[in-house]
Amino acid sequence: MKAIVCDKYGSPDDLELKEVKKPFPTENQVLVKVHSASLNFGNLVLLKGKPFLARFAFGLTKPKYSIPGGDIAGTIEAVGEKVKLFKVGDQVFGDLSGCGWGGFSQYVTVPENALALKPVNFSFEEAAATPMAGVTALQGLRDKGKIKKGDNVLIYGASGGVGTFAVQIAKSFGAEVTGVCSTRNVEILRSIGADHIIDYTKEDFNQHQERYDLVLGVNGSNSISTYKRVLKQNGRFVHVGGSESQLYQTLFLGPFSSMTGSKKISSLLQRANQKDLNDLKELLDIGKVKPIIDKRFKLSEITEAFNYFQEGHAQGKVVITL
Known part of the structure; x- marks a missing residue:
């Protein structure tokens, strides 16, 4: 599968689109085919290793997580034998920042407690713009x-x-x-x-x-x-x-x-959790909240997406489409 890989702290120019091995879910994980992802400030921290205090979580000398990407929305393609909340074919969204990142890829394995069902009336892009x-x-x-x-x-x-x-x-x-x-x-x-x-x-x-x-x-x-x-x-x-x-x-x-x-x-140190994601989903479902999307980039345009995002002038969210 294709994924964005970054093995060192640096700039958006250090991000590379590579072929990597497709993951397989463990007993408590699901395999998600990613349709959309989005950028957040945490993505910049993981890329640059700044502020320095963040390196105690992300790795002192190089990133602990080589495939960045927190917010995703996609379709479940496989489930582990102990998964109870989801089934193959479910459309889901979630924040992977608390469970290894990896969202800038065609497929990612995710603990079931990091996801929620995608709001029915939302596109994958809108859903991916929302969690973090x-x-x-x-x-x-x-x-x-x-x-x-x-x-x-x-x-x-x-x-x-x-x-x-x-x-x-x-x-x-x-x-x-x-x-x-x-x-x-x-x-x-x-x-x-x-x-x-x-x-x-x-x-x-x-x-x-x-x-x-x-x-x-x-x-x-x-x-x-x-x-x-x-x-x-x-x-x-x-x-x-x-x-x-x-x-x-x-x-x-x-x-x-x-x-x-x-x-x-x-x-505030934001912590991803399923309960808050579902609380947010309720607001989305009843129309109290909607994501604002500024620009969309392809996965192959990840460097351009990061360069635009780090300028700090995005109106709402910057989305990656796969």
Whole structure:
């Protein structure tokens, strides 16, 4: 079968399309024929080995997982003898970041607890665009952010993969949502239901006067003090992504800052799990949430896909079609 292989940390130019041996499922695995995959920030971390802390999970000197790719959607072609949840022919989607990656390939073996049935009315591309970004947004808002009906929520970096899901998920919880984006993305945020939009190219966020119960930092390079300033008393800031300096501020200064006042600063480390994937699927099934797809690339165009993605201007998700 064909797969994207990367045996060293580096750049998108180091990704190679190769012929590799087709895998065979163990007793608790299924074999999935992959129809679509998608890119996430975790794919860049696995490719580059940055920030360095990530290497303790991905391999200190070279990638532990030579075939990248987390999000997939496809059809089950074979099942292990102890598999109970799925059968041959089922259309599924899932996030492989917690079970060995490997999604940028024609076939991949997956533990059954990493998958869910694909929403019936969704294409494989739409399904593949959903798991990691959608679950990250759900965990950041619901679990870390303790979102509740009526909350005034700010999402910084609202037009990317996680951000577009976060806007819709926050609305599904009954929150009033403000999204921060550039001019070119304003219409996208309007289309997915943002109540208010801040165009950071026209408005200095450091001078913003509104206060929020919850701020989800998905992208950007603002200091933690900037986010803390716009929080209400007892407000919560959740760091999901952004600059390395912002990450380290959250990790090392956040706990101290949280202990010295009523405003809470925390960082989310997304963890793929079947329950949250099924919770997200419920929102997809009832039309509360939909993925926004920016561009589609073929597997053979993986370098171009990564180069486009790492520019940081994707409107929603970047999808790989097989």
